[in-house]
Amino acid sequence: MEYFIQQLINGLTLGSIYGLIAIGYTMVYGIIGMINFAHGDIFMLGGFAGLIVYLLIMTVFGGAPIAVALLCMLIVAMAATSLWNWSIERVAYRPLRGSFRLAPLITAIGVSIALSNFIQVTQGPRNKPIPQMVNSVYTIEGISISLKQIVIVIITVALLAAFWYIVEKTPLGRAQRATEQDRKMAALLGIDVDRTISITFVMGAALAAVAGTMFLMYYGVIVFTDGFVPGVKAFTAAVLGGIGSLPGAVIGGLLIGLIESLWSAYFTIAYKDVATFAILAFVLIFKPSGLLGRPEVEKV
Amino acid sequence: MATVTNPSTASTGSLTAKALREATFTAVMTFLMFVLFVGLKTDQNMRNELILVPRWGLLAIFVIIAFVGRFAMVAWLQPWRTARKAAKDAAPAQTTDAGFVKRNFSKLAILALVLYPPIILSLFGAQGSLKYIDNFGIQILIYVMLAWGLNIVVGLAGLLDLGYVAFYAVGAYSYALLSINFGFSFWILLPLAGILSAFWGIILGFPVLRLKGDYLAIVTLAFGEIIRLVLINWQDVTQGTFGISGIPKITLFGIPFDASPHGFAKIFNLPMSSAYYKVFLFYLILLLCLLTAFVTIRLRRLPIGRAWEALREDEIACRSLGINTVTTKLTAFAIGAMFGGFAGSFFAARQGFVSPESFVFLESAVILSIVVLGGMGSLTGIAIAAIAMVGGTELLREMDFLKHIFGPDFTPELYRMLIFGLAMITMMLVRPRGFVGSREPTAFLFERKNVSGSFTKEGHG
Amino acid sequence: MSAMASTMNNDAILKVEHLSMRFGGLMAINDLSFEVRRGEITALIGPNGAGKTTVFNCITGFYKPTMGMISMQQKDGKSFFLERMADFEVTRDAKVARTFQNIRLFSGLTLLENLLVAQHNALMKASGYTVLGLLGFKSYKDASKEATEKARYWLEKASLIDRADDPAGDLPYGAQRRLEIARAMCTGPELLCLDEPAAGLNPRESQELNKLLRSIRADNGTSLLLIEHDMSVVMEISDHVVVLEYGQKISDGDPAHVKNDPRVIAAYLGVDDDEVETVRHEVEEGAN
DSSP states (O other): OOHHHHHHHHHHHHHHHHHHHHHHHHHHHHHOOOTTTTTTHHHHHHHHOOOHHHHHHHHSSSOOOOOHHHHHHHHHHHHHHHHHHHHHHHHHGGGGSSTTTTHHHHHHHHHHHHHHHHHHHHHHHSSSEESOOOOEEEEEEEEEEHHHHHHHHHHHHHHHHHHHHHHHSSSHHHHHHHHHOOHHHHHHTTHHHHHHHHHHHHHHHHHHHHHHHHHHHHHHHHOOGGGHHHHHHHOOOOOOOTTTOOHHHHHHHHHHHHHHHHHHHOOTTTHHHHHHHHHHHHHHHSSOOOOEEEEEEOOO | OHHHHHOOOOHHHHHHHHHHHHHHHHHHHHHHHHHHTTSEEEOTTTTTTEEEEEEEHHHHHHEEEEEEEHIIIIIHHHHHHHHHHHHHSSSSSOOOOOOHHHHHHHHHHHHHHHHHHHHHHHHHHHHTTOOOOOIIHHHHHEEEEEHHHIIIIIIIIIOOOOHHHHHHHHHHHHHHHHHHHHOHHHHHHHHHHHHHHHHHHHHHHHHHOOOHHHHHHHHHHHHHHHHHHHHHHHHHHHHHGOOEEEOOOOBBBBSSSSSTTTHHHHHEEEEEEEETHHHHHHHHHHHHHHHHEEEEEEHHHHHHHHHHHHHHHHHHHHHHHOOHHHHHHHHHHHHHHHHHHHHHHHHHHHHHHEGGGGGHHHHHHHHHHHHHHHHHHHHHOOOOOOOIIIIIHHHHHTTTTHHHHHOOTTGGGGGGGHHHHHHHHHHHHHHOOOSOOOBBOOOOOOOOOOOOOOOOOOOOO | HHHHHHHOOOEEEEEEEEEEOOOOOOEEEEEEEEEEETTTTEEEOOOOSSHHHHHHHHHSSSSSSEEEEEEEOOOTEEEEEEEOOHHHHHHHHOOOOOOOOOOOOOTTTTTTHHHHHHTTHHHHHHHTTHHHTTTOHHHHHHHHHHHHHHHHHHHHHHOOGTTTTTTTTGGHHHHHHHHHHHHTTTTTOOOEESTTTTTTOOOOHHHHHHHHHHHHHHHHEEEEEEEEHHHHHHHHOSEEEEEETTTEEEEEEEEHHHTTTTHHHHHHOOEEEEEHHHHHHHHHHHHE
C-alpha cells in the first residue's frame, strides 16, 4: 500500500510537468488548429534558461536562498521562452496561417529540429548536471515525499488556477475563446486576432518554461534532446484528454504520469513508454476525440 | 518632374526611418533571445562542475547581423520585390510552350540516373566514386522511395501518418532476422518484407480508421514509437540498441560481390573493388524507385487511386457514391507500408547492420517533410525535394574547406541538422504548397490541364 | 413510352414506415411514414428544422434511425432494408444515390474524374480489384472507356461538357449543383435523393435544373425524392408532395392538394395550432 501511494505521488509529480506542457499544445491547437511540434523543444529551452540563470546566480552572487533562486529561474525562463515562442510564431507560423494545413506542421517540425540543434551547437551536446537544489525529504508513515515534489505540485496548482482565471474571467481569455470558435467573426467584432494568437503562444511557452525549470530541478540534469520525449508525452496527454480542452490537458498529463510510474513500478520499466502509447491508442479507438474532447459531430 | 521625384525622396526617407526602427527592434529582440543561450555557454570545469563561459563577442555578432539583415530587408529587399512583382503583373502573361527538357523531364531524369554511375566511375575512379554513388546516389534514392511510398498515404489518400518509419523498420528487421536466422536470399525476402510491412500497415490501419486528422497523426506517431521501443527492448530477438550486424549482402542472382573465385570481379575478370557492389546497389534501388513510381502512376489511374484522391477531397461524398472508405483507407496504408518495407529490406542489406537508432521519429518527420515540400501527390516534386533535403545535408558533411575559414576547431557536421531545420522552415515559407503545387489529372476528355493547388484539399483523415 | 411506364409501375420504390430519430432529448423525426412511388418525383418539404435532411440521412445510411423501417424495392424485385445498411452499401447495393445541401464535390479533381469516381464499384470489379488493372489487362481498359463514355453522356446532359477537364472547384455554383447530380447519377441509382437542389440558383439555372430532373426521370427511369424550399420548383416538377413539420408528417398528396392544405399553410405562415381552423375557413372562403 505504501509502495502504491509512493508511486502515486511520483506519478502526480511527473504528471504535473506533462500537464503544464500539454496546456501549451492544447491551447495552440484550440486556437489555430495546429500541432505545434516545436513545443517540446520550447520546454527544453525553458529548462536550459533555468539552468543558465541558476549558474549565473551561483557565479555572480555566490548563491542565494533556494526560494529566491527558484523564483528568479522561473521568471527569467518564462520571459526568455515566451520571447522565443513569440518570435517563432511571428516568423515561422504566421505567414502560413490560412494556407495549406500541413505547411505549419512541417515548419513546426523544422523549428523543433532547429531549436534542439541550436542548443546543441551553442551549449554543447553533453548532459548538464546541477547539484541538488532542494533535498529535504519528509517521511510520513513510510511514504516519503520530497520537498521537490511538493514544490512542483504547488507551483502547478497555483499556475493552473491563475491560468484558469485568465482564460475564463478576463477579456483576454474571452478573446481567446472567441478566436478559437470563429476567427473571422472574432476579427469582425474587433478582436485583434493576431495579437490574441501571439499571446496564446506566449502563455503556452511560459507554462512550458515552468515545466522545463521544474524538470531540471526534479531530475537535476538536462540535455539538448530532452525536448522530444516529454514533448511527445505531453502531446499524447493533450490528445488523451481531448485536444482543445484545458482541463483535458491537465487530466491527460496526470494520467500519463500515473500510467508511467505505476507501470514502471509494477511491470517492466523498459516498456513504460510502450504502455503509455498503447493506452493512448486504446482510449482513442473507443473515444476518438479523447476523454474530455468535444465529440466531433459528422455534419452531412 | 519635380512632382514625381519629391514623393519618392520623401518615401525613401521614411523608408530608411522605418527600416532603422524595425532593425533596432529586431536587434533588441535578438539580444534578448540570444543573451542567455549564445552570450553564455555552460561548460564543465576540471572538477566536472558546470561553469558559465561568457561569449559576448559572439552575441554582438548575432545582434549586428540581425540589425543589418533586417535593415537590408526592409530598406532594399522588400521594395525591390514589390517593384519586381508590379513589373511582372504589368507585363503580359506569357504562355510559353513547355521546352524539350520540361516535356521529357522524367525520361531525361531516368537517363541521367542510369548514366550516373559510369560517369562518376570514369571521373573519380573506383575508390573516389564510392562517396558519390553511396552517400549521394543510394542515400537519396532510398529517401525518394520512402517519400514516394508515404506519398500514397499522405499525398493521395490524405491520411496524415507520422509513424511511417515503423514500416521501414519492419522491412529492415524482417530482412535482417530472416536472412541471418534462416539464410533466405534477398530476392525472396524483398517481397516477403513488403508483405510483412503491408500486414503491419493493416494492423495499424484497423484501429485508427475512425480517427480524424490530428488524432490519426498522434496514433501513427505512437505506433512508430512503439515499434522502435519494442525493437530496443526485445533483446532476445533484436539485440536491443546494439542492433543486428553481419546481415548478408545481396547477390546478383547468386553471384556474390566478394573476393571469392565465384565472386563478381573474378567472373567478369575485373580488378577487385567494392565499387561494383555499390554500383549494383545503386541500380537496384533505382529499379525499386522506378517500380514504386510505376505502381503509383498506374494506381492513380485505377479506381482505387481515384478513390484515394476522392477520399482526400471529401470522405462523406465518397461514401455517398458507394465507396467503401474502410477498405480504401486500409489499402492506402498497406500499399504505402509495403514500399516502406521494400526500402527497409534494401536498407538493411546495404548497411549490413540495423539498429533502432535508424528508425527514430526524426526519420518519419524528414520523410513527411520531403512529401510536403515536394508538393503532395507529385512524384517529380518529391524527388526534387529529396535531392534538395538529403543531398543538401550530405553536402554539408563535405564542407571541409570551411575549416580554413573558421579555424580547425570548426566542424561543419555539427551544424548539419540546425541548417536542415532552418532550411525546412525557409522552403515551406517560400513555397507552402511545395515545389510542384499543381495536380495532374488522371483522365481527360479533350486536353490534360493541370489542376492548380488552390483547388486540391489536403485531407482530414 | 416513358410516361406510360411511369403510370404502369405506380408501385412504391421506397417505403418509410414509423421512422423516428432521436438526438439526445430532441425528437428530430417522430413516427414518420410515407412512400415514394416508382417513376415519380416526390418532394419532401417543410419549414426550417422540420427534419427533412435528417430523413435523408436516415434513408441514405448516414444516420441510424432510432426506430422504424425503410425499405427499398428494386425493379428486379430485390428489396433492401436501408436502416440496416452502411451508408456506402445503400448506394452500392440498394442503388439509392444522394446529393448534399452544401455541395460536396471533389473540388481538386476534374469534372470527368468526379464522374469516374462515382463509377468506382463497377470499375473496381473490372480492374479485378486493382490486380488485373495494375498488370494492364484489357478488360479494365475497355471498362475504363465505357465509364468515360458514361461520364461524357452525363456531362452533356448536365451541359457541362465544355468544362470536362477543369477542376470541379472552379465551376460556378449552379454548375456545381448539376455536376453533383450528374455524379450521383453515374452510380446508376434507381432512386435519386436530392437535398435542396435549387438552393442558391438563379431563375435561369433553376429552369435548367428542372429540365435536367425531368429528363432524368423520363430518360433514365430513375425515381426522385427531393427536399426543396423553392415552392415554384416543387409545384412545377413534383408528382407527389410530403410535408413535414417538427419531425411529423402534416400533409401528403399531389401538389394541388398540399398547396391548399390549411395545416401546410399554417406551418409555413407560422400559425399556432389552435388557429389552424381559422386558416382553414379563410382558405375555404378564398376558394369559394
